[in-house]
Amino acid sequence: MYLVVIAWLYVVLIAAVVEATSSIGTVLGAVITFVLYGLLPLSIVMYILGTPGRKRALHAQAMAERAALAGAQPPDSSAAPDADGKASAAVQSGAVAAVRKEA
Numbered sequence: 001m002y003l004v005v006i007a008w009l010y011v012v013l014i015a016a017v018v019e020a021t022s023s024i025g026t027v028l029g030a031v032i033t034f035v036l037y038g039l040l041p042l043s044i045v046m047y048i049l050g051t052p053g054r055k056r057a058l059h060a061q062a063m064a065e066r067a068a069l070a071g072a073q074p075p076d077s078s079a080a081p082d083a084d085g086k087a088s089a090a091v092q093s094g095a096v097a098a099v100r101k102e103a
Helices: 002-021 027-049 051-072
Strands: none
Touching: 002 027, 027 051
């Protein structure tokens, strides 16, 4: 993938040099050629092609955080949170019983 990027930048750089050294070209035209044909499109393409790698890195970071949190939990199973992440009723002290409607 990087070989294509390097090759495309080489072609655009040569085009910019030709623009700058041409009798009817300008250095400003060469800079605009290099930016609009080289840097801008390649930065967009590289960002899009790098998306799966960024997703993998975020997923790996989230899994590492989960593993760290799982390792920090006390070994007592009654103190472990429920599936929704809230503490189980056995851990709560001084809990008030729910009030039901009268029939």
